[in-house]
Amino acid sequence: MVSRVVVALFILAACGGRQVSVRVTIPDLNGVETPVPGLVVTFLPYDRDRIIRDLQARAEPRPHTRELDSLFREFKVPFMRYLRLAAATEQLRHERDSLPPVDPRRSIVVDSLATLEPEAARARATLERARGSLGPEIDRMRADVRRWEAAAYRPWDSIVRGMGERTFANPVADTTGPDGWLAIELTNGRWWATAVSIDPRDPNAEWYWNLEIQGDTARLGPRAGTIRTRY
Numbered sequence: 320m321v322s323r324v325v326v327a328l329f330i331l332a333a334c335g336g337r338q339v340s341v342r343v344t345i346p347d348l349n350g351v352e353t354p355v356p357g358l359v360v361t362f363l364p365y366d367r368d369r370i371i372r373d374l375q376a377r378a379e380p381r382p383h384t385r386e387l388d389s390l391f392r393e394f395k396v397p398f399m400r401y402l403r404l405a406a407a408t409e410q411l412r413h414e415r416d417s418l419p420p421v422d423p424r425r426s427i428v429v430d431s432l433a434t435l436e437p438e439a440a441r442a443r444a445t446l447e448r449a450r451g452s453l454g455p456e457i458d459r460m461r462a463d464v465r466r467w468e469a470a471a472y473r474p475w476d477s478i479v480r481g482m483g484e485r486t487f488a489n490p491v492a493d494t495t496g497p498d499g500w501l502a503i504e505l506t507n508g509r510w511w512a513t514a515v516s517i518d519p520r521d522p523n524a525e526w527y528w529n530l531e532i533q534g535d536t537a538r539l540g541p542r543a544g545t546i547r548t549r550y
Contacts, residue, residue: 336504336505336506336507337504337505337507337535338502338503338504338505338535339362339502339503339504339505339510339512339532339535339536339537340500340501340502340535340536340537341360341495341500341501341502341503341512341536341537341538341539342354342495342498342499342500342501342536342537342538342539342540343355343358343360343495343499343514343516343528343539343540344499344538344539344540344541345516345518345519345526345540345541345544346519346520346541347519348402348403348406348519348520352540352541354495354497354498354499354500355495355499355516356495356496356497356498356499357494357495358494358495358499358514358516359492359493359494359514360492360493360494360495360501360512360513360514360539361490361491361492361512361513361514362490362491362492362493362503362505362510362511362512362513362532363479363490363510363511363513364482364483364486364488364489364490364508364509364510364511365479365482365483365486365509365511366511366529366531367479367511367513367529368529370475370478370479371472374471374472374474374475375471377471378467378470378471379467379471381464381467381550382460382463382464382467383460383463383464383550384550386460387457387460387461387464387523387548387550388548390453390456390457390460391457391521391523391524391548393449393453394449394450394453394457394522394523395521395522395523397442397445397446397448397449398446398449398521398522399520400442400445400446401439401442401443401445401446402520404435404438404439404442405439405442405443407435407439408432408435408436408439411428411431411432411435412432414428415428415429415432457523461550464550486508486509487506488506488508488510491503491505505532509531509532510531510532511529511530511531511532512528512529512530512532512537512539513527513528513529513530514527514528514539515527515528518546521546523548523549524546524547524548524549525546525547525549526541526544526545526546527544527545527546527547528543528544528545530543
């Protein structure tokens with residue numbers, strides 16, 4: 320009887336909560352820290368990185384790591400060249416369209432655009448050739464990695480289910496607004512905010528956060544996150 324009362328009191332205490340505000344930012348193409356809208360942030364009552372490290376330690380090494388790193392570096396060169404030229408071209412087009420025909424600056428912009436557009440087209444063609452030559456090999460190796468992950472992380476569901484039962488808490492999620500902010504109600508106890516966002520400067524990398532929440536505000540920015548390869 321006493322044990323049931325203790326458990327009941329523990330559950331009631333856990334039902335208390337707090338509001339936490341979270342903001343997500345990443346560097347844009349020019350390195351300027353920018354809010355990430357529409358990003359799903361998941362809140363977990365356990366440290367997922369610790370579980371992943373334990374499972375990876377028991378598994379065989381991840382396949383094709385060096386080969387994929389090499390292919391990703393090779394692909395990034397034409398990708399970044401095209402991305403920068405495309406962004407510069409779009410900026411000039413916007414500037415051209417915003418200037419009246421009689422403005423003397425418009426002719427300068429038009430001339431610059433006439434030079435840049437063919438260069439961007441050539442860079443795009445180079446990128447497509449790289450995609451065609453490197454893509455099939457990357458896809459083949461990534462398929463091997465997916466099979467490795469399925470085997471290495473097979474115990475995942477049972478592990479996190481057990482953790483949820485011990486902490487009397489389940490994962491919750493919310494989505495950032497246009498300014499990169501979200502607010503969520505969490506029960507008392509330890510929580511980690513985890514999220515993944517694209518890296519605008521590398522198609523084969525992503526920003527990753529797994530931050531234990533301290534206080535009522537969490538900032539998932541470049542300092543709190545890491546850039547990891549998308550194997």
